Amino acid sequence: MANGSVRVRFCPSPTGNPHVGLVRTALFNWAYARHTGGTFVFRIEDTDAARDSEESYEQLLDSLRWLGFDWDEGPETGGPHEPYRQSQRTDLYADVARRLLEAGRAYHCYCSTAELDARRDAARAAGRPSGYDGHCRELTAERKSAYEAEGRTPIVRFRMPDAPITFTDLVRGEITYLPENVPDYGIVRANGAPLYTLVNPVDDALMEITHVLRGEDLLSSTPRQIALYDALTELGVAKGTPAFGHLPYVMGEGNKKLSKRDPESSLNLYRERGFLPEGLLNYLSLLGWSLSADRDIFTVEEMVAAFDVADVNPNPARFDLKKAEAINADHIRLLDVNEFAERCAPWLRAPFAPWAPEDFDPAKWDAIAPHAQTRLKVLSEITDNVDFLFLPEPVFDETSWTKAMKEGSDALLRTAREKLESADWTSAESLKEAVLAAGEAHGLKLGKAQAPVRVAVTGRTVGLPLFESLEILGREKALARIDAALARLTA
Ligand code: GLU
Ligand code: ZN
Numbered sequence: 001m002a003n004g005s006v007r008v009r010f011c012p013s014p015t016g017n018p019h020v021g022l023v024r025t026a027l028f029n030w031a032y033a034r035h036t037g038g039t040f041v042f043r044i045e046d047t048d049a050a051r052d053s054e055e056s057y058e059q060l061l062d063s064l065r066w067l068g069f070d071w072d073e074g075p076e077t078g079g080p081h082e083p084y085r086q087s088q089r090t091d092l093y094a095d096v097a098r099r100l101l102e103a104g105r106a107y108h109c110y111c112s113t114a115e116l117d118a119r120r121d122a123a124r125a126a127g128r129p130s131g132y133d134g135h136c137r138e139l140t141a142e143r144k145s146a147y148e149a150e151g152r153t154p155i156v157r158f159r160m161p162d163a164p165i166t167f168t169d170l171v172r173g174e175i176t177y178l179p180e181n182v183p184d185y186g187i188v189r190a191n192g193a194p195l196y197t198l199v200n201p202v203d204d205a206l207m208e209i210t211h212v213l214r215g216e217d218l219l220s221s222t223p224r225q226i227a228l229y230d231a232l233t234e235l236g237v238a239k240g241t242p243a244f245g246h247l248p249y250v251m252g253e254g255n256k257k258l259s260k261r262d263p264e265s266s267l268n269l270y271r272e273r274g275f276l277p278e279g280l281l282n283y284l285s286l287l288g289w290s291l292s293a294d295r296d297i298f299t300v301e302e303m304v305a306a307f308d309v310a311d312v313n314p315n316p317a318r319f320d321l322k323k324a325e326a327i328n329a330d331h332i333r334l335l336d337v338n339e340f341a342e343r344c345a346p347w348l349r350a351p352f353a354p355w356a357p358e359d360f361d362p363a364k365w366d367a368i369a370p371h372a373q374t375r376l377k378v379l380s381e382i383t384d385n386v387d388f389l390f391l392p393e394p395v396f397d398e399t400s401w402t403k404a405m406k407e408g409s410d411a412l413l414r415t416a417r418e419k420l421e422s423a424d425w426t427s428a429e430s431l432k433e434a435v436l437a438a439g440e441a442h443g444l445k446l447g448k449a450q451a452p453v454r455v456a457v458t459g460r461t462v463g464l465p466l467f468e469s470l471e472i473l474g475r476e477k478a479l480a481r482i483d484a485a486l487a488r489l490t491a
Contacts, residue, residue, distance in 0.1 A: 006038025042074030274379025
């Protein structure tokens with residue numbers, strides 16, 4: 001390895017929204033670079049003009065920044081191997097493809113799709129390996145001219161060695177592929193466009209990547225890439241073959257592989273729901289790794305200090321939304337309360353907040369924030385939890401209303417109002433005494449007695465601690481809301 005220093009890369013294709021699998025790959029690479037004092041290279045694999053989009057590219061950069069990743073080389077940062085977008089490196093690939101052809105490590109293949117399909121079906125029927133059969137490996141000059149005279153344009157195909165390929169995966173140990181299972185494969189399309197199969201290893205070679213850490217779905221491309229690396233090393237394009245480590249699959253609902261198309265795999269969803277980046281990263285790091293058997297909650301710095309690819313578990317990891325939320329809730333509690341209040345800001349204004357901006361009261365917000373901090377799983381829950389403070393009237397949730405306003409609720413509310421009227425509104429304890437006393441007068445425990453009061457004042461049966469909420473809302477508004485609920489009840 002050059003200078004013995006680790007160089008890892010994160011090289012997504014800008015297609016669609018970033019998903020959690022991608023983030024886990026970025027995280028493990030980034031953590032490994034930071035742990036080893038190495039270099040984290042960020043490269044954009046945008047060679048598929050039909051699927052890539054500029055919007056997706058912008059989103060990727062924005063997501064990585066939101067998560068707190070920094071890259072030592074890559075878009076906008078620059079570096080010694082610029083450019084870091086494959087769409088701007090086409091000449092490099094054409095040059096390498098030409099040299100592979102010259103050296104006989106690749107060849108032109110003129111087979112049409114129909115011919116390939118027919119031979120594959122025949123091979124299958126005969127129980128032979130069904131990959132590319134080497135048809136064009138040794139074409140004579142005459143055959144080639146004849147094909148060209150027919151108007152065929154060839155693809156470039158890489159010639160695989162006729163020997164097994166063995167490598168030691170950093171996560172899964174030694175793996176061997178037999179030649180019949182890894183046939184010759186295309187590296188340049190008939191129209192001259194280079195494929196992932198070529199550009200990904202070529203760039204890893206040129207960017208002197210030492211460790212390729214990526215998802216298990218790419219494992220089957222590794223023997224091909226190792227063979228290509230040998231050829232690139234022979235040509236002087238590569239300085240050797242990197243080490244490979246394949247991160248375990250992430251399983252979703254029903255023990256099926258979590259797919260990019262599953263809604264719960266979309267990074268934006270977590271961001272919009274108000275996951276903290278540190279909470280999400282903590283959770284994603286547990287998909288194949290752990291800090292220690294008895295600690296689920298840790299900071300990203302703690303992860304970096306401990307992270308080694310050798311400790312990644314090859315078994316499939318299960319994506320568990322409940323656990324992700326529980327971990328996020330813990331990270332919310334770990335914030336300094338001012339920091340918590342600040343991070344909630346986006347959900348305290350339009351389009352999330354239903355109240356008029358001028359009705360937002362910072363003093364009330366400061367007072368309620370510590371009570372909310374210990375109860376949220378995700379930050380977006382803040383809006384519904386505090387809207388009673390900033391809306392002129394509570395929004396009645398009809399299910400809550402029906403549940404709390406039973407026979408006799410009007411009598412209870414009347415007594416509660418009376419007791420509350422003479423309570424000390426600077427003390428949540430005093431407000432609690434008032435509702436407790438009202439309950440006693442009607443033979444109800446505190447829990448039952450406070451439900452109609454809570455719905456009258458906040459609109460819902462569940463929410464932040466009631467007596468603190470009442471104190472912060474204030475006497476006048478709270479009593480007026482009880483009156484309005486009584487009117488609604490008797491109407
Ligand atoms: N652009 C490829 C992908 O997003 C990268 C694969 C790799 O890491 O080698 O799947
Ligand atoms: Zn062919």
